[in-house]
Amino acid sequence: MIVIAHLSDIHIDLDDGQRSIGRARAVMEYLEGLPYDLDAVLVTGDIADHGLPAEYEQARELLASRHPVLVCPGNHDERAAFRESLLGRPRSSAPVNQVHRAAGFTVALCDSSVPGKDEGFLEEETLAWLEDVLDATPSGVPVLVGFHHPPALLHSPFLDGIRQFGAERLADLVDRHPAAVVAFLAGHAHTPAATAFAGRPLLVAPGVVSTLRLPWEQRAHPEDHVHLDAPPALAFHVLDDAGRLTTHYRTVTAPAGSAWW
Ligand SMILES: [Fe+2]
Numbered sequence: 001m002i003v004i005a006h007l008s009d010i011h012i013d014l015d016d017g018q019r020s021i022g023r024a025r026a027v028m029e030y031l032e033g034l035p036y037d038l039d040a041v042l043v044t045g046d047i048a049d050h051g052l053p054a055e056y057e058q059a060r061e062l063l064a065s066r067h068p069v070l071v072c073p074g075n076h077d078e079r080a081a082f083r084e085s086l087l088g089r090p091r092s093s094a095p096v097n098q099v100h101r102a103a104g105f106t107v108a109l110c111d112s113s114v115p116g117k118d119e120g121f122l123e124e125e126t127l128a129w130l131e132d133v134l135d136a137t138p139s140g141v142p143v144l145v146g147f148h149h150p151p152a153l154l155h156s157p158f159l160d161g162i163r164q165f166g167a168e169r170l171a172d173l174v175d176r177h178p179a180a181v182v183a184f185l186a187g188h189a190h191t192p193a194a195t196a197f198a199g200r201p202l203l204v205a206p207g208v209v210s211t212l213r214l215p216w217e218q219r220a221h222p223e224d225h226v227h228l229d230a231p232p233a234l235a236f237h238v239l240d241d242a243g244r245l246t247t248h249y250r251t252v253t254a255p256a257g258s259a260w261w
C-alpha cells in the first residue's frame, strides 16, 4: 500500500502575522507525528504568496520532513526564486517540472503556471517532458500527474475563470498512454474537490491558508470568495496493490490553546 499526503496553497507570507506560517507548520507537524512513513508529501503550488526569496527560505524550513516532499509552482510563485531559494537549484525561468520515481509508483509534477497570470497552461516543453516521463515508465507502474491548476470546471465562476486552459492537449497526451496515468492531482481551488478529467479522477487538495467559499455559500456579496476561519486540511491518496486509488480528506486541528486566525 502506498500512502501519499497532498497539501496545497500554503501561501507563505512573512507579513500576515504568522497566519500562513502557523497553518503550514501545524499541517507539517501533524504529518511528522504520524506513526507511519509516508511514501511522499506533495505540495501542489502557491508556496510563496508573493514569490519572494525570503518566503521560499521560510517555506523550505517549514517543509523539511522525514517524508519525501515534492513541490510544484502555482500562480503566486516565481520560477527563478522557487528554484533557487526553495529547491536549491540554479535560477531559471523555464517551467519547473519534476518526476519522483519510487517503488511501485511515479509522480510527475508539472508546472502549470504562466508568469504574470493567475490562470494556468502547460507549455509545450512541459507536455513533451510529461510524454517522456510516461514513455520511460515501466508498464504496470501507476503514475500520478500533479499540477497547480485544475484542468476542469469546478462550478465556482471565480475559480473556473483562472483554471488550467488548453487542457485538451493534456487529455490527448494521456489518451496515448492509457495504462499509465491513474489520476490527476491539483491545488489552486482552496477546496477539497473530486471530479474527472480525461476519464480519470481529478482530485483537488484543500487550501492550507484559506478555503474557497462556493457560490451557494457566499452571503455577503458575490466577491466573498475566501473563508479564512475554516481549518487547514489535506488529502491522503492511497494506492493499493491492485492499483486502485482511494482518497481521504482530513482537517488539521489548531494547536492546543490557539485558534485559526
Ligand atoms: Fe492559492
Ligand SMILES: [Fe+2]
Residues within 6 Å of the ligand: 046, 074, 075, 076, 148, 187, 188, 189
Ligand atoms: Fe493558485
